[in-house]
Amino acid sequence: xxxxxxxxxxxxxxxxxxxxxxxxxxxxxxxxxxxxxxxxxxxxxxxxxxxxxxxxxxxxxxxxxxxxxxxxxxxxxxxxxxxxxxxxxxxxxxxxxxxxxxxxxxxxxxxxxxxxxxxxxxxxxxxxxxxxxxxxxxxxxxxxxxxxxxxxxxxxxxxxxxxxxxxxxxxxxxxxxxxxxxxxxxxxxxxxxxxxxxxxxxxxxxxxxxxxxxxxxxxxxxxxxxxxxxxxxx
Amino acid sequence: xxxxxxxxxxxxxxxxxxxxxxxxxxxxxxxxxxxxxxxxxxxxxxxxxxxxxxxxxxxxxxxxxxxxxxxxxxx
Numbered sequence: 555x556x557x558x559x560x561x562x563x564x565x566x567x568x569x570x571x572x573x574x575x576x577x578x579x580x581x582x583x584x585x586x587x588x589x590x591x592x593x594x595x596x597x598x599x600x601x602x603x604x605x606x607x608x609x610x611x612x613x614x615x616x617x618x619x620x621x622x623x624x625x626x627x628x629x630x631x632x633x634x635x636x637x638x639x640x641x642x643x644x645x646x647x648x649x650x651x652x653x654x655x656x657x658x659x660x661x662x663x664x665x666x667x668x669x670x671x672x673x674x675x676x677x678x679x680x681x682x683x684x685x686x687x688x689x690x691x692x693x694x695x696x697x698x699x700x701x702x703x704x705x706x707x708x709x710x711x712x713x714x715x716x717x718x719x720x721x722x723x724x725x726x727x728x729x730x731x732x733x734x735x736x737x738x739x740x741x742x743x744x745x746x747x748x749x750x751x752x753x754x755x756x757x758x759x760x761x762x763x764x765x766x767x768x769x770x771x772x773x774x775x776x777x778x779x780x781x782x783x784x785x786x787x788x
Numbered sequence: 789x790x791x792x793x794x795x796x797x798x799x800x801x802x803x804x805x806x807x808x809x810x811x812x813x814x815x816x817x818x819x820x821x822x823x824x825x826x827x828x829x830x831x832x833x834x835x836x837x838x839x840x841x842x843x844x845x846x847x848x849x850x851x852x853x854x855x856x857x858x859x860x861x862x863x
Binding site for chain 1: 811812815816818819820821845846847
């Protein structure tokens with residue numbers, strides 16, 4: 555599928571609300587986390603173009619701790635070409651941006667939607683969108699997911715802009731270079747960037763997938779450098 | 789003076805200076821906003837004293853005591 559759009563975000567950020575309003579769907583929503591526990595796709599027509607929108611369960615990161623988070627991670631990894639709308643809760647901007655950063659670091663190129671514009675307005679909170687765009691290198695929208703117009707305009711933007719961004723942070727390159735210089739005996743495996751970073755984080759899924767047998771040795775090398783790495787992650 | 793976050797009393801505030809534990813725990817706490825230098829405050833403690841309600845950044849979190857024992861704060 556060429557035009558596949560995935561909705562990603564922290565739990566209770568408004569992904570399903572966006573989904574319902576953008577696709578005229580009637581998914582169950584609630585004001586607590588963990589309502590959506592499986593991915594749901596819906597085909598819609600926008601200006602004569604057939605597109606599929608996928609509503610994914612909320613996740614705090616791409617290293618899953620629960621079934622729903624694993625669904626989100628697996629979906630993103632198995633649909634490499636999908637476009638990503640990252641919906642974040644404007645009231646918890648800082649915490650939600652952690653997932654955004656992770657998406658950018660891992661090369662997913664999301665479009666950012668700061669949701670709950672109405673509440674932000676009510677609380678007299680202003681977000682410096684221009685600055686955020688500059689810092690992250692991605693397109694940022696301020697929306698109210700309950701508003702159908704907002705949802706449509708985001709979808710329109712995503713469909714008509716193919717290379718939304720190819721931003722990446724310098725420190726990601728540093729980490730990747732550092733990984734290559736470690737001499738872990740993995741160079742012939744041709745790991746992707748995602749796998750390299752997750753490997754350093756000792757993500758069980760990536761370690762399992764590669765059936766790394768001499769992991770003990772590698773762990774020792776990593777351990778000595780771990781403290782440095784943790785600082786970088788922060 | 790540094791001490792475990794779980795040793796703080798209600799309404800006491802502290803600044804995170806160190807997080808103990810393996811990389812998975814550190815990562816998870818990081819995702820939830822436990823960045824070094826961040827201020828945290830205990831809002832309430834459950835009757836059995838095994839879970840804590842804490843305020844961090846602009847939100848509140850409820851966490852088990854054994855997790856908070858890995859977080860060291862400066863008062």
